[in-house]
Amino acid sequence: MQALLALSRAIDRLNAFVGKYCIWLIFAATFISAANAIVRKVFDTSSNAFLEVQWYLFAWSFLIAAGYTLLHREHVRIDVINSRLSKKVQVWIDILGFAFFLTPLCLTILWLTTPVVMQMIQSGEMSGNPGGLIRWPVWMAIPVGVTLLLLQGISELIKRIAFLTGDGPDPTGKLGDKSAEEELAEALRAEAERKQLEALAAQAGSHKA
Helix, strand or coil, X not given: CHHXXXXXXXXXXXXXXXXHHHXXXXXXXXXXXXXXXXXXXHHCCCCHHHHHHHHHHHHHHHHHCHHHHXXXXXXXXXXXXXXXXXXXXXXXXXXXXXXXXXXHHHHHHHHHHHHHHHHHHHHCCECCCCCCCECHHHHCHHHHHHHHHHHHXXXXXXXXXXXXXXXXXXXXXXXXXXXXXXXXXXXXHHHHHHHHHHHXXXXXXXXXX
């Protein structure tokens, strides 16, 4: 189990790294979109390549961040019933979902799309739009993103099995949840700010008097 938990931590680090820098793809897409709009307004011209690269960047940012989203438990969930169940039952539901739904779905997508991507790389297929881009870079985002999602699903599965066997912590809470030490630090910081405001208010009152 320790070896599997080490694998899980490695996968978590990989998707955390990808998610951390994925934001730059969105920034680039936004910058290109703004520049294209300015050029179109000022010089009355545009480029299909600029338009398509925006779609490429958005596709990459959306797809490769799927594993990061699962890591942080930010995917869409319907907790009306699940939240009423015991923690053990919730974990078992997650295990069944990862093992029998997420994993087969990811494997099916990889099975269907990988040959298409390879064919596009070999043929050098281009966009049908005048001045458009080559197609395979945007299609490559599908197998890359789905692979990262599949790996994260495996990591989450390992963490839930470890929880049931007593070898790991509760994996169902969000990673953004604050520790006791962080909550204490925030409380102390808030108390210090409150006292500072009270002191300033008292000082202002003494000046008025």
